[in-house]
Amino acid sequence: MLTFVAIIVDALVYASWLFLVAVGLTLILGVMRVLNVAHGGFYSFGAYTAAWAIGVYFERGLPDAGSFLVLAAAAIAVGLTLGVLIERGLLRWMYDRDEVVIALITYAVFLILEDAVLLIWGVNPFFAYQPSTLLGNTDIATLPFPNYDLALVGLAVLIGGILWWALSFTRRGKFLLAVIHDREMSVFLGINVSRLFTITFIIGAILGALGGAVTAPIISVTPGIGVEVIVLAFAVVVIGGMGSIAGAAVGSLLVGLAHSAAVHLFPQIELFMIYLVMSLVLAFRPRGLFSQAQMRRI
């Protein structure tokens, strides 16, 4: 029974974390059809900026509760700066290239961002545990769980909800859905696709940085944290079906459950659980869980 509770709660927490990390990627992929490897760079930039800002914040002795705002502000600042810089400065000249080449361009950006992190913050690890310890623990069936982790679940639900609402009920969101569905037709209908691309990329970048920022308090922020995150986020996106927010949510839950079950029951296979899930899902649903039917070109 205890193991069961642990598996479920851990699964929810891990799934929420995955969703937060992957949702920006799936948004960019769905709208722009850009496989954004630089997402890992946004993640590590977000984590570093947040960890550094938290450190400065607590040194000044400012009120504890404000540290959560610091996390959010760090993410927005990083996402806005990098997003504008990369989309306006680089990517917008490249949209006519092959998808693989664009992915490679973002890979180059990722490599540059990785070392930019090293140059700015050095090789020593950063710790920003304060926001996490501040919240204390909650006992669920006698097992203590950090409230911060549980708050991540809430945040994931909130972000997912906002995105779903924005896409379904706002004018801009409906434009985005139209672009996801058929880019050329949207241009003919007078949608300013170029501006939507910029906005989408910035939002995606902010979400990526937010993923890093909220992770910073529960890990030691060291060089190379972005590398693993990219493939995890890709896996979630592919499982869910490219560009589907709901797919990313379901994909995260699936992977979260499988991962946490593996951690508690079969620790040997924990490392590649996510890839196993991905292979299985793709074997039965070749384009992911929430994929649209594709037209065949003759």
Next chain:
Amino acid sequence: MAADRTIPYIAGALIVACVACPFVPSWVVFIGIVSLAKGLVVLGLLVLWRTGLVSFGQSLYYALGGYAVGLAYRYGGLTDVFVAVILAAVVAGAVAFVLGFLLAGYRDLFFAMLSLAFAMILYGVLVKSESLGSTDGFTIPVPTFAGLGPGEEIAQIMLFVFTAACILAACYATQRYLSSTAGHLTTAIRDNEIRVEYLGYSVKRAIHTKYVIAAILAGVGGALVSLSVGHIDPEMTYWTTAGEFVFVAILSGSASVAAPFVGSVLFELTRSYAMQYTPLTWHMVLGAALLLLIMFLPNGLWSLFGKSARVQ
């Protein structure tokens, strides 16, 4: 393509390199072996890329080749290069043959991600297996050549010659394959699959074949690299290794079978120098170089050499 002189040129360049081998420092020979052997992996990617497919999991076969050699030594005491390479090719080819049944139905990103998933599963298995050396991997001794067991210096040079021979054979075979009917299906599939089906060819089988070819090349490449380095570890199958191969493939361009080797040698040299002179920012140097290349040489390095290069 009446008089294609690619193969004679490659042969000439390799012979010059082999003759020069005893006269250059041993680290040059080492980088030569490693980069040329990695070029073999990239050559496999070229075959796939002409079909419009990118595999983010060639590291799977690269590592399988390396581990086949390592395990053959560990449990069978085999150190012969000929045995090693054949074993690596067979293992990689067999695994690719099985996985190919599933993968041949996938395209684009899904092909890339599924192949990556397989590579990462192997990574997970290797890291968790104590008997396979876990994260540290294990060492492989200096290879022997059909019973000859020269010292380390000589062995490196012999390994270089052997690598050169493998490359020549691989280039010749790949060139022959690409100019056969089955080989010409590559660009045809990339342009329009359904028409290829209407012509009476099985797209699935064609992709399956190319996947196995690419895997065999990657396996041999992995075997040669691990023999030269003398060590194997799970990092060989991590996604960054696979990403590096794709990086080199796109940087080289797909116009000629020689392109992967030129690209691979330049890449290894750039990386070695960047690591030596700017140890903290060598990623940045590589990334910037890649960006510049994509912007100014969209068809890869090879477009510098051949004006008449066939480009999509």
